[in-house]
Amino acid sequence: MTTLTTTPLAPLLDRLFDEADAAAAETEAAVADLSDDVRARLMRSKTDYRDLYGRLKNAPLAISRETGTLLYMLARSAHAQTIVEFGTSFGISTLHLAAALKDNGGGHLITSEFEPSKVARARANLSAGGLIELVEIREGDALQTLNAGLPDTIDLLLLDGAKALYPEILSLVESRLRPGAFIVADNADDSPDYLTLMRAPASGYISVPFGEDVELSMRIGHG
Numbered sequence: 001m002t003t004l005t006t007t008p009l010a011p012l013l014d015r016l017f018d019e020a021d022a023a024a025a026e027t028e029a030a031v032a033d034l035s036d037d038v039r040a041r042l043m044r045s046k047t048d049y050r051d052l053y054g055r056l057k058n059a060p061l062a063i064s065r066e067t068g069t070l071l072y073m074l075a076r077s078a079h080a081q082t083i084v085e086f087g088t089s090f091g092i093s094t095l096h097l098a099a100a101l102k103d104n105g106g107g108h109l110i111t112s113e114f115e116p117s118k119v120a121r122a123r124a125n126l127s128a129g130g131l132i133e134l135v136e137i138r139e140g141d142a143l144q145t146l147n148a149g150l151p152d153t154i155d156l157l158l159l160d161g162a163k164a165l166y167p168e169i170l171s172l173v174e175s176r177l178r179p180g181a182f183i184v185a186d187n188a189d190d191s192p193d194y195l196t197l198m199r200a201p202a203s204g205y206i207s208v209p210f211g212e213d214v215e216l217s218m219r220i221g222h223g
C-alpha cells in the first residue's frame with residue numbers, strides 16, 4: 001500500500017486528472033487568438049512568459065498521469081528527502097512528489113508558482129491529500145523565490161514552469177544537487193538550450209529523452 005494508491009490521494013488525483021482533461025478546450029481558447037509564431041515566441045521567451053501564463057491562470061497544465069507515476073517512483077527509489085519544483089500550478093505533480101516523501105518517511109518539498117489563484121488551489125489540493133505539511137509553496141517568480149533559502153542537499157528537481165528558464169533555474173539549484181539526484185524536465189523540447197546543456201559530454205549529467213515530452217537526467221558530478 002502506498003499513499004499514491006490509497007484514499008484520500010488516489011481518488012483526488014483521479015478527479016484532478018479528469019478535470020485537467022476536461023479543461024483542454026478552455027485552455028486552447030485562452031490562447032486561440034495567438035498565431036503559432038507568437039505562441040512559439042512566448043513559449044521560448046525569457047522575459048514575456050508572464051503574459052502567456054497570465055492567460056493560462058485558470059488552466060491546470062498538468063503533467064500526464066504517466067509522468068506523475070514516474071515522479072513518484074523516482075523520488076521513492078532515490079529515497080528523496082528534499083525536492084525542489086519549478087511550476088506548481090494546481091499541485092498535481094506536487095501531490096505525487098509529496099506522496100513519495102511521505103512514503104520515504106518524511107521530507108521537504110519547495111515548490112514555486114507566481115499566479116496567486118493557483119497557489120491557493122494547490123494549497124487546497126495538498127490539504128485535501130493530507131500532504132500540505134511536507135510542502136512549502138513559494139509565491140512569486142521562481143527566479144527570485146528559488147534564489148535563496150534552499151536546503152544544502154537536493155535529491156530531485158522538477159522543471160515544469162516557463163520552458164525558456166530551465167537553464168537559469170537549474171543554475172540556481174545545481175550546486176546543491178547530490179550525485180545521483182534526478183532532474184525531470186517536462187516539455188523539454190520547448191527548451192532547446194536546456195537540452196543542449198544537459199546532453200553535452202562534460203555536462204555533469206547523464207540525460208535521456210523519456211516518453212513523449214520528458215527529459216530525464218541524473219547528476220553525476222561537476223561538469
Ligand SMILES: C[S@@+](CC[C@H](N)C(=O)[O-])C[C@H]1O[C@@H](n2cnc3c(N)ncnc32)[C@H](O)[C@@H]1O
Nearest residue numbers: 061062063087089092093113114141142161162
Ligand atoms: C505546466 S504548469 C505546472 C504544472 C504542474 N507542475 C503540474 O503538473 O501540476 C507551469 C506553471 O508554472 C508557472 N510558472 C511559469 N513560469 C514561472 C516562474 N518564472 N515562476 C513561478 N511560476 C512560474 C505557471 O503559472 C504555471 O502554473
